[in-house]
Amino acid sequence: MPEIDLKPESLRFAEGLVAAGRYQTFEEVFDAALRLLQRQEKLRAALVASLDAARDEAERVGWLDIEQVDAELTAIIEKAEAKRANDGEATA
Numbered sequence: 001m002p003e004i005d006l007k008p009e010s011l012r013f014a015e016g017l018v019a020a021g022r023y024q025t026f027e028e029v030f031d032a033a034l035r036l037l038q039r040q041e042k043l044r045a046a047l048v049a050s051l052d053a054a055r056d057e058a059e060r061v062g063w064l065d066i067e068q069v070d071a072e073l074t075a076i077i078e079k080a081e082a083k084r085a086n087d088g089e090a091t092a
Contacts, residue, residue, distance in 0.1 A: 014026055014029045
């Protein structure tokens with residue numbers, strides 16, 4: 001098993017977890033830390049894949065600037081508000 005050198009604050013933290021009974025051994029602390037790191041790396045990889053997919057889609061279908069997004073959202077909101085107003089009149 002490879003030896004690792006920890007910064008003093010990391011060592012104190014791990015020792016505190018063992019002393020508090022949260023973990024039985026330093027190896028358990030290290031294993032838990034690696035599991036969290038693995039989960040974080042999976043999430044990071046998923047984010048990168050999502051960003052790559054978004055970039056690829058934008059290159060395929062084009063980009064929208066902020067004014068275009070604002071106009072589309074405003075139109076959607078106005079349509080929803082008009083429908084709600086009409087639905088309210090129909091039930092009155």
